[in-house]
Every structure is written in structure tokens, then in C-alpha cells.
Amino acid sequence: MENSSPRVVVITGGSKGIGRAVAYRFAEEKAKIVFAHYDADDSDSQETLKVLAGMGVEAEAHKIDVSLFQDVDLFFREIFGKFERVDVLVNNAGITKDTLLMRMSEEDWDAVLDINLKGVFNCTRAVVRPMIKERAGRIVNISSVVGQIGNPGQANYSASKAGVIALTKTTAKELAGRGITVNGVAPGFVDTEMTAVLSDKVKDGFLAQIPLGRMGMPEEVAEAVYWLCSDAASYITGQIIHVNGGMYM
Amino acid sequence: MSDVEGKIKKIICEQLDVPEEDVVPEASFVDDLGADSLDQVELIMAMEEEFDVSIPDEDAENIGTVQDAIDYVKKAVA
Numbered sequence A: 001m002e003n004s005s006p007r008v009v010v011i012t013g014g015s016k017g018i019g020r021a022v023a024y025r026f027a028e029e030k031a032k033i034v035f036a037h038y039d040a041d042d043s044d045s046q047e048t049l050k051v052l053a054g055m056g057v058e059a060e061a062h063k064i065d066v067s068l069f070q071d072v073d074l075f076f077r078e079i080f081g082k083f084e085r086v087d088v089l090v091n092n093a094g095i096t097k098d099t100l101l102m103r104m105s106e107e108d109w110d111a112v113l114d115i116n117l118k119g120v121f122n123c124t125r126a127v128v129r130p131m132i133k134e135r136a137g138r139i140v141n142i143s144s145v146v147g148q149i150g151n152p153g154q155a156n157y158s159a160s161k162a163g164v165i166a167l168t169k170t171t172a173k174e175l176a177g178r179g180i181t182v183n184g185v186a187p188g189f190v191d192t193e194m195t196a197v198l199s200d201k202v203k204d205g206f207l208a209q210i211p212l213g214r215m216g217m218p219e220e221v222a223e224a225v226y227w228l229c230s231d232a233a234s235y236i237t238g239q240i241i242h243v244n245g246g247m248y249m
Numbered sequence B: 001m002s003d004v005e006g007k008i009k010k011i012i013c014e015q016l017d018v019p020e021e022d023v024v025p026e027a028s029f030v031d032d033l034g035a036d037s038l039d040q041v042e043l044i045m046a047m048e049e050e051f052d053v054s055i056p057d058e059d060a061e062n063i064g065t066v067q068d069a070i071d072y073v074k075k076a077v078a
Helices: A018-025 A043-054 A069-083 A108-133 A155-178 A200-208 A218-228 B002-017 B035-049 B066-077
Strands: A008-012 A032-039 A059-063 A090-091 A138-141 A178-187 A241-242
Touching: A008 A018, A008 A069, A008 A108, A008 A218, A018 A090, A018 A218, A018 B035, A032 A043, A032 A069, A069 A108, A069 A200, A090 A108, A108 A138, A108 A155, A108 A178, A108 B035, A138 A155, A138 A218, A138 A241, A155 A178, A155 B035, A178 A218, A218 A241, B002 B035, B035 B066
Parallel strands: A008 A032, A008 A090, A032 A059, A090 A138, A138 A178, A178 A241
Antiparallel strands: none
């Protein structure tokens, strides 16, 4: 970007997978990076911080449960207190608790919706007023291909990701008048910890549906996120960019 | 000018970026001061913060002019 001072970028779920790749991508422009994670141990976030430090950027990690409104509010108050603004918010934190709907517990439903969908609301809610004041800002929400096409075993996850799409569009409409763009990126089958747990049979089933014939890499998703936050995408808002190897068109 | 009045006018000038002389009691936020729906919400939230009051949506809908805002806040903090 043309700004002389580095952008302040907040990424949820930034310690690994797609969120980590997004952090590394923003590090290339020497942005200030704050990421949230909710890992049981700090090894992934420490590793991410180490790489970011190696790239010469100011970065910090916070352990936050994005589903808790108050905690998120406090987290952002701290960020605004320290950095005075947030230029980019990437709502990436997400979990899966897969099982067929018939067997899905209320807890599994609630946990996934609370983090994947309410978490996006909570974080967005915390940044919109300051962004409105700045008359600028970029928000990118990570959805999923299954939010469009559904997927057996992912009633909770697919519903949460479809919700993210609608939330993205509504937020985009509400904030467009203030120079803030809000877009979504819907990854397909990406090589992360989330998909590593799938059986070979399920993986082969996915691969058979992908015209490009391979899994996506986190960096390929991060590139789309980064582009949406660049000047090149200044006239794009309320859109969902599909990064899925052609799995859904 | 009472304290409440002065503070409210200051909030309006800042939020809507309008000159002080335009912020007359009968001025309508939307028709005279150019506020859109987001501006109106921002104004209400700024007043809530300044005066430590809670303005429910159904009340906020009835605050259309500068005088409406002054009257509402004066009543709420009384």
C-alpha cells in the first residue's frame, strides 16, 4: 500500500494453517501483525512469531476465544490502545466437529456456530466503529466451499460458513458508504491441520471432485486474502472469492 | 447555553462534520445536516457514551432534530 506507516493487521486463528499463511503474506509488506489463536499449547503461535520476527515485522499473539463477546471486546480495546487503529481484519478462526446430523450433539452444533459465525460477528463488531471513524478499512472473512454446496457430516460447519457469506454481504452493504470493503474467501480442500485428520477415503473423494486435481495450499488462499486488502481490489466489496481448484464453480 | 446543549452540539459538529452555526435547535439530522443511517447510529452511540445513558432504538427513532436530542438527554440525565 502507499501508506507510509505500516498497516495494522489483525488475524484470528493466525497461529497455523491458512491464518498463518495470511500473516506471512502481510509480513512481506512489513505490516504490524496481531494474531489471535486458541491453541491448547503455544508451540504453533511461538513458531509463527519466530518466523514473523525473522521477516523483520512487529508481531504479537494473543490467546482469545473469539466466541466470547466480552473477551473479544477487551482484546480489541487493547489493540486500539496500543496501535490506535486496525487497517485490516481477517476473520479466519474456525473449527470443525464433524459427524452426521443424525448423531450431532447440541454441543457440537453450538461450538462450531459460536466460533465460526458468532466469532466473526464479535470481531467485526469490535472494529467497525473505529474503521468508520477512519473512513477506511478492509475486512476479509474466511468462508468455505461447503458453505455453498453443503457436505455430509458438516451440518454445523457448512451452516456456519454459509452464515459467514451472508454476514459478509450485509456488513459490506452497511459499511460501503464509509470506504470500508468487506469480502469473503471460500477455500476448497486445503492442506491444513483441519483436513489432515480426514481419512484417505474422504480425501480421495474430495480430490475426485477437484478439476485441478490436487489440494490447495494455505499460501494460495492467503494470496486471495491479501489481494482483497490491496489497492488493486479497491472497487470490490461484498464478494466471495472461491479458491478451490474448480471444485465449485 | 447549558452544559448538555453545548456537549451535544459539539458531538454533532464532530460526527457530521458540519459548522457550529448550522447546528440550530430545529435542524433535522437527515434533512438539514446530511446525516445518513450510519451517522444517526453513530450520533446516538456518541451521546450514550458522553452522558452515560442508554438510548433504546425505539427512542432513537424519535430523535430527529438537534432539539429532540437535547430534550432527550436532559430528561435522561435529570
